[in-house]
Amino acid sequence: MTTTLAPSLPPTASPVTRRGRRLSKKTVGGGVIGVLGLVDIVGFGLEARSGDARLGLTLAGASVRLSPLKLPPGPTAIVAGMITLVLAGLWLRADLGKAARRAVIVGSGVLFMLSFLCWASAGKSMSLVGLLQSSVDRSIPIVLGALAGCLCERAGVVNIAIEGQLLFGAFAGAMVASASHSLYLGLLAAALAGALLGLILAVFAIRYAVNQIVVGVVLNVLATGLTGYLYDRVLVKYQNTLNAPAVFSRISIPLLSKIPILGPVLFDSSIFLYLTYAILIAVQVGLFRTRWGLRVRAVGEHPVAAETVGIRVLGVRYCNVMLGGLVAGIGGAYLTIGSVGPFGKNVSSGKGFIALAAVIFGRWTPIGAMFGALLFGFADAVQNILSVLGTSIPSDFLLMVPYVATIVVVAGMVGRVRPPKADGQPYVKQ
C-alpha cells in the first residue's frame, strides 16, 4: 500500500492502473475539499458583486426578532475558502478520526453553501430561515420514502417502487380526502394504497422470487399509468368532488416554535413533519434496539441463519415490505393533502428515486438516510430560491449537487458502504 489509512477506513475498491499504482481515497477526498475551497475564493470571492448580502433570520410575524445577518460576499467567500483549504490540508496531512473526517466534510460543505448564498444574494436580501424551512418541508416525502427503503432493504428486499408508492399515496390521499371531506381518512387511504403496492411487490419478489428490480420498475410504470389514466378519466371530470381536498394546516408546537431560527424550521409545520419525526425515531430505535429489529436485520444479512434459529424469513420480509409501503404512502399523501392539495399527474416527480439515493447516502440507517434526504431537500429549496434571486448559474447545476454527494459517499470516500448482505436476493426454502 502506498499511503497510510486510518484503521477504521480500509481501502475499498480503488482505481487501479495497469501499472499497479493507484490513487488513494485520501488524496481524492482531500482534492475534492481543496477544489471546494478554491471555488469559494475564485468563483464566489473574487467574482463577488458589490453590496452586502442580507440573510434574514426571522420570518414575518415572529415574536422574537433577530436582525438579519449582513455579510460582505467577497471577503466572506475568501475567508470561507481559506478555512476550507486549511481543512483540506488537515485531511491530507493528519490522520483524522471518523468524527473529525465527518466534521471536515460537513464544515467545508457549509462554508461552500455560505459563500455561494452570499455571492448569489449580494446586494439583495434573502430569508435564511425561509430557506431552511422550505428545505425541511421539501425533504418530508424524501425522508418518508427513504425510511420505506430502509425498512425493505434491511429485510433484504430492494424497493425500487418507492416512487410508485408515493404516487399511489398522493392519489389516494387527495381523492379520499376530497370525497370524504376528512383529511385523516385521506391520510389513512394513502398509507393503505402504499401498503397495497408494497403487498404486490412482496408477492412477486418473495412468493415468486421475481427479480426485485424488475418488479419495482414495473410497479412504478403501473403507478404512473394507472394514476395518470384515472386522473384524466375521473379526477378531471369530477374535479370539484374528487380532487379538491383541503390541506392539513400548520400546527405550531407551543414554546418550541418560539425558539429563534430552529423554532419555525422544526416546530411549526403540518402534522406530516411530526409524523416523520415519530416514524424516523420508531424505525431507528426499532431496527437497532429491539427484538424485532434484530430479526429484521438478521433476515436481511443472512436469511438462512435466521431460518435456522426459527425466524420466519418470508413472514418478516412480507411484513417489512408492506410496512415500507405504508410509510411511503404517507409520504405520498404529503405531496397532495400535505402541501398543494389536488393531485396532479406525476406529482412525485422522481422523489422516490431520490429517496433511494438517500438510503444509500445514509448507508441503510434511518438517521443517515434522513440527512441524505435533507441534503436533497436543501438543494431543491436553494434552486427554487435562485430562480427568484436570478443568478447566472443555471439552477439545474444545484440540483446535481446532492447526486454528486451521493456518488462520493457510495464511492466509499467517507468510510465503508456496505448494504445488507442479502439485499435483493430472493430467499427460497430448500
Add this chain to the structure above:
Amino acid sequence: MKLELRGITKRFGSVVANDHIDLTVEPGQIHALLGENGAGKSTLMNILYGLTRPDEGEILIDGSPVDFSRPKDAIAAGIGMVHQHFMLVPVFTVAENVVLGDERTRSFGRLGFGLLDRRRARQDVLRVSTQFGLAVDPDALVENLPVGIQQRVEIIKALLRDATLLILDEPTAVLTPGETEDLFAVMRSLKASGHSLVFITHKLNEVQKMADTITVIRQGKVVGTMAPTASDEELAARMVGRAVRLAPEKAAAKLGDVVLSVEGLTVLDDLGNTAVKGVSFDIKAGEILGIAGVQGNGQTELCEALVGLRPVIDGRFSVRGRDLTNRATREILHSGVGYVPEDRQAEGLVTEFTVAENLALDRYDQAPYSKGLALDLDVMDTAAGEQVKQFDIRTESIRTPASSLSGGNQQKVVVARELSRTIGLLIASQPTRGVDVGSIEFVHRRIVEVRNQGSAVLLVSTELDEIAALADRIAVMYEGEVVAMRSPDVTREELGLLMAGAGTGEKAAPAGAPA
C-alpha cells in the same frame, strides 16, 4: 437423549440422497458419521434439524416419535446444530448472534416495547462460555473473529437453547490443527457433561481419535457400523466401496529452469483489504510447490492474481521470463498456464453447457475448433470424445450438461481441458475439494504426471494430506504472507503451528530451492 432414526428416505428428483437410513445415537456418546462428500450425511442431518422433510421414515427421541417441520421444533426437542457454513450474522456481535431468535427483552412494568436486553444476553454468553470452557468476548463482532472462535459461538448458541444432542457438520474442515485440538477438548467436555454428539466428517484420523461408534454412509445408504479401532484402510474401503491407494507414487523431482517467478506480489480482496502481502517465490520446471494454509489466508487471491482475474497492486510475476503482471487472463492462459480454480461450478465450468462445450471453452476461437466465424462442431465432438476417454470422465454422453455430472467428474472435465493445452505451469487451487476418493486418486496422478513431464505446478490446498502427498516443496501462507518454506518431510505438527501463525516472525527465504 437417545435418538433413533428409522428408515429415513429422501429423494431429490431422481436422486436418492438418503435411502432407508437407520441410526441410533446413545446418550453421552460421540457418534461419528463417516462418508464422502455427497454421500448424504448433510441431507440426513438437515432432516434431523427440521430444515428438510423426509419422504419416508421416522425420528424417535427417547422412544417417542417426533415430527420436525422447522428448525424451531428440533431446537425445542433439544437438538442443536453447528453447520459447516456457520449460521452467524457477520455484522452482529457474539451476544446478538447467540440470542437471535430467542431474545429476552427489557420490561418497564408491563411495557417492554420489545427493547433488547443486551446485558442479559451478554451474561448468558459468559455463563455458558465459562461452564464449558468456550472463551469468547460477547461484544466482539463475529466478522472480526477467527473461524475457530466463530465455531465456539455456534456451539454456545446451541447450548444456550438447552441442546442435549449436538450435530457437528464437518466441524474441522475450516480449522487449523491447533483449533481442531481445542474443538476436540470442548467435545470431550460436552460428552462428560452428558451431551450426545453427532460428528460428521470424512477425515479418518479424527474419527479414530474421537468417536465411540462410527456409522459409514455411502451413496445414501448405511454401509456399516464400525468401532473406532478400525484401521485407515478398513474405514476408507468401506467409505469408498473398494480398496484405495491413499498416496500417489512419485519419483524424485528433476528440476529444470525457473518457470514461475513471483516478486513482492500484493493483491487486495473483494472488500479492499490486502489479502496477499508482498509474496515472493519461484517454481522450477518439474517441481510441485504446495501452498498450505487455512482457507482465507490469501491463497485464493494469489491464484486469481496469477491468472489475471484480480489486479496486482504491487510487485510482479513472470512465467518463463516473460512479465505477465496485470495482463489479460486470455494472454496468460495462452502463454502456457493451466488453471484449475477452487470453485469448479462457479469458475471452472459453465454448468449449463455440455461436457463438449466445456472442454472447448479455452480454445473454441482457435483452429481447429473454429473455422472463420463458425465453430467446427465435428472437431469439437471428436476432441471431446477423446478427452472423455483419456481422462475417464463418467458421463452419459458428451452432450450431457456439466451440471448433471458428479463433483469428481466435473473436476475431471476442468482438469482435462486445462491439461490438453501445452502448458508450462499448472495452477491448481483445491483440485480435489468435494471430489470422491476415486477421482482424487486420478487427479493426483495427473498432477504428478504434469510435473514429471517438466511443467511447474502451483498446488494450493487446505488439506495437509494432499500437500504431503504431492508437494516437492511446501510454502505456508498465513494472513497473506508466505511465513515459511519447508521441504516435504516437515512434520504435521510443525505445519499445523505454521498455519496457525506460529511462524510469522520468521521470513521465508525467497526463491529458495529445495535442499
